[in-house]
Structures are given as C-alpha cells and as structure tokens.
Amino acid sequence: MPAKSEAQQMAAxxxxxxxxxxxxxxxLEGASKQMYESMDEKELEKMASTSQKDKPTHNRKS
Incomplete structure (x- = not known):
C-alpha cells in the first residue's frame, strides 16, 4: 500500500x-511505532519507497 502523505511515508x-x-x-513513537508493530518489512518498504511528489504533508481525515 503506497503512502498517502509525506508524514506517513516518513513514519514508514x-x-x-x-x-x-x-x-x-x-x-519510535506514534504512527511509526504502530507501523513497526503491525506491518512486516516488505509492507514498510513499499510504503517508505513511495514518491513524495504531489503528496500532502499530512492526510486530512474526512
């Protein structure tokens, strides 16, 4: 799953x-700690390698 925001990509x-x-x-704290506990290395690698181009700094909740 690709990161939806720059902050999510950095936490990954x-x-x-x-x-x-x-x-x-x-x-680790916050989102990065949760990601560490709930995701495997392959998932984290995919999310962390997402390009930051055209991504918001933070993803707004709807």
Whole structure:
C-alpha cells in the first residue's frame, strides 16, 4: 500500500529502519511505532519507497 502523505511515508521509513536494526525501537513513537508493530518489512518498504511528489504533508481525515 503506497503512502498517502509525506508524514506517513516518513513514519514508514522510521519503522523500516527499526525493523532492520538501524534505529532503536525505543526511539519510535506514534504512527511509526504502530507501523513497526503491525506491518512486516516488505509492507514498510513499499510504503517508505513511495514518491513524495504531489503528496500532502499530512492526510486530512474526512
């Protein structure tokens, strides 16, 4: 699933770094921590690699 906003893409990148051992899990908070716990590395990689072009900074809730 591609990221819907720049913030979501960045959170996925942080969670992916923790999954790979490049960042401490204790440093994660909020959305990145939830993503770390609920998604596997392949899902995180797909979301983190989404282009930020034409993406809003934050996705507004309807």
């Amino acid at each position: 990148g942080a969670a992916l770094a923790a999954k790979r051992g490049e960042k401490k899990v204790s440093e």
